[in-house]
Amino acid sequence: MDNAISISGLHKSFGRTKALNGLDLQVATGEVHGFLGPNGAGKSTTVRVLLGLLHADSGDVRLLGGDPWKDATSLHRRLAYVPGDVNLWPNLSGGEVIDLLGRLRGGLDQRRRKELIERFDLDPKKKGRTYSKGNRQKVAIVAALASNVDVLIMDEPTSGLDPLMEATFQYAIQEEREQGRTVLLSSHILAEVEALCDRVSIIRDGRTVETGTLADMRHLTRTSIIAELAGPPNGLANSDLIHDLKVEGNKVRFDVETKALDDVLKQLSQVGVRSLTSQPPTLEELFLRHYTAETAESVAK
């Protein structure tokens, strides 16, 4: 089985609202896969279908080679789930919830539990409602990471965590990747996905709009260049692969499509380069480009 998760043509409606509209998602075994989309894109619905909590209207969904609806309980022994909005039982302490969830999944690594509680700076003695949102989230994260499972499914797991704890979380996920675990990380925080994920699927309005490695996607995009030249630049404005060109004396600033990068650099070095800064596009830009373009299109219609 190459793919831990394989979804194709998934549809799901709630009454008249179409939540998923032919979604595709392939997550290879052992990879950390980013699942990106704006609020309401259908990320949580997809995750719930994967967990067998929602019944798909149509489409093919396979999880670890099984049917998430029919084989729910046997599949669930091999996965751990972190919801985006963790609610705890008011009369149970955080430590009790971690143990309970771990045991129900089929085992907890006690050493890992202790280590994670320390690293996440979690007080396991507090009762459900006395935790802040971030701390409730930590309880679910520790319970998931301390379980012996093959697949981690996380639905915006870091919502409510402070930046320090986010770094701790990223470090922990790196460790999981080294262990060979498959991680599906749904998020709208691009920096997180950028730091952690091997491949990314971007969804919008219940449909996958783009999927691939970050390198693949960068290929489709532009690089920002700021350069100080020995003399006045010439001929840059003529290329239609160069965008947003700004010239101030000998200083130039522009975006270039990746396939023209080589040519443009040659052109610059003919003039003589004093200093050069180049920046790969951040996921933020990829994201913005995608959605602003689509929104503009739909507005135009």
Added chain:
Amino acid sequence: MTATLERLEAPVTGPSHPFVGTWHLTRLALRRDRIVLPLWIVILSVIPSSSAGTYETIYPTVADRAGLTASIGANPSVAVLYGPAFDLSTAGGYGAWRLGGFMAVFIGLMAVFTVTRHTRAEEDTGRAELLASAVLGRYAALTSAVLVSGGASLLIGLISAGALAGAGLPTAGAFAFGLSTAFAGLVFTAIAAVAAQLAEYSRTANGIGAAAVGVAFLFRAIGDSTVDTKWISWLSPIGWAQQIRPFAVERWWVLLLPLAATVVIGAIAYILLPRRDFGVGILPPRPGPAEAVPSLRTPLALAWRLHRGPLIGWTIGLAVCGAVFGSIASGIGDIVGSSEQTRQILERMGGSDVMTDTFLAAMVGIFGMTASLYGVQAALRMRGEETANRVEPLLSTSVGRLRWATSHLVFAFLGSAVVVVVTGVAMGLANGMRTHDVSGSVGDTIVAALVQLPALWVIVGVTVALFGIAPKAVSAAWGVAGAALLIAMFGPVVNAPQAVLDVSPFSHIPKLPGQDVTATPLVWLSGIAVVTLAAGLAGWRRRDVG
């Protein structure tokens, strides 16, 4: 520029006293309660006047009426339920005696639920926090809840007084009756306001408030059925409502007692409020263990943690009532028999010619119906867990849907059985100690309690069916339970047609002790319970979670 400045300064010049915003919150509360509050008001204010006519039908002659106060009224076994009889020779006096105590109980429950809904429950959900960040005084939320609950109480009192006077009863008595009900509502409003400060969760606040209503009823019942400890009735707001003596030479000064209690208890709530932090109670949250005990490894173990508090509370509460009523059961036969009509009513409610058995059978029936409310509450916990997003983490482990549902349904079905059987045993023990036949009496009441189960389980089964098939309408389970209770309790008293009586599963239960056990209705009811349960579970297995 000036416009901007003015806008910035505006809030500073506005009022900033600790009650600011009360009016807005009151309107919000009224808007949210636009269905439930009018229902309470209409039902509670219509009952007294609508039953006023039955007196003439039951006791048509002056001779019938003259003996009532001395006979029924003097019987401590009757007084335990209805309170002391002051003057049963008029329709007003009789109605006030029959209904005064129950009106106080129900208006008390209304006050408790209303106050909790607009104070502690709002803090539970976090909605209050959103509001508190706006321009809102510290006391605004509590004050608006008190205003809504107190206002509803006064409205119920005034409407029922007007309706009674309109039905031709003396105006003074009508207003004494209306005010006695209304003021009981005020006292329980104040008690609920204190409970909202003490408790950490709305569930606990409602529990404290309802327990206060129960204790008030118990105090009144004990005081009214004994000779040497009559003063205990005077500790109870429900007792005060009766001691005002509507239609029996009214004692207006007694109204001062609930008023004073309202002010004093209400002041305690206002003193406590600033002494606690937002979102937590006065009773501090205790830290729990860092690790779970080894036994907390199954859904059932988790369900036990969630259900044990309510289960123990309901069992103890009903068992105490069972013991109280069991201890007075042996005295019931002597005097009830002196009015043929009342005897007939009691018989229709309970059956059998032996009055003690009739009384015990009627009480076990009431306990069975009450225990069904626990069953509904326990079954609805499933939906509560679902809407609070606490099911998903569990169902994403190796726990299947059926296993999870079963862990809760054990408490809904077997838990309610525990409640009703323990109550039956307590009643049998107390009665047996009076009659010096403990084993015989306990044996009778255990069987009487057990035959309640099929009817009780039908109600729980319907709740499960709603949960599985129509989860959004699951609150209708309370309506089903309420209708079944009202039909079985009051249907026979008002001579309702058999077709209506048959709707309630409790109408089909043999009246034990006294009658013979017939298997047919019990088998049918059990069958319905099984079918509804199966339908609900099948729906739950197929439907979406959330």
